[in-house]
Amino acid sequence: MSKCPLPVPAAFAICLAVIAREAAGLVESTHLAAREEENRRYQQELGIAATIQQRTAKLGQHMEAFASLGRAAGEVSAALATAGDASDEVARAAAEARMQDIADAARALFEAARDDDFPEIAREADVLKQRMASLRRRLAR
Helix, strand or coil: CCCCCCCHHHHHHHHHHHHHHHHHHHHHHHHHHHHHHHHHHHHHHHHHHHHHHHHHHHHHHHHHHHHHHHHHHHHHHHHHHHHCCCCCHHHHHHHHHHHHHHHHHHHHHHHHHHHCCCHHHHHHHHHHHHHHHHHHHHHHC
């Protein structure tokens, strides 16, 4: 057996101090890793929240565009109802041009809503476009 230059209690104290420093380092590393993971999750949640805000804003824009088209279609219908006389070529031509504008805007809304992954709005815009085309065909008769 070799002789240790330090007395056993002193060597034991030094070993315990080294072990304590290493344990403290491990605890600190664990805390640091946990904070980094927490920060990563927080950043991920911020990204998700930003995406939700952007989609909500885009949905609002599409909804407003659709409402505007609906109001315009209602105005054309009301104008046609009050025109009454089928021989009023000026009123018919104006209504037909306005319906074409509405159909074109509905087509653009359909494409934008489809591209932005809002299938319900895209479907409703397509229906409005088809209704305008049908009404224009009936008016042309």
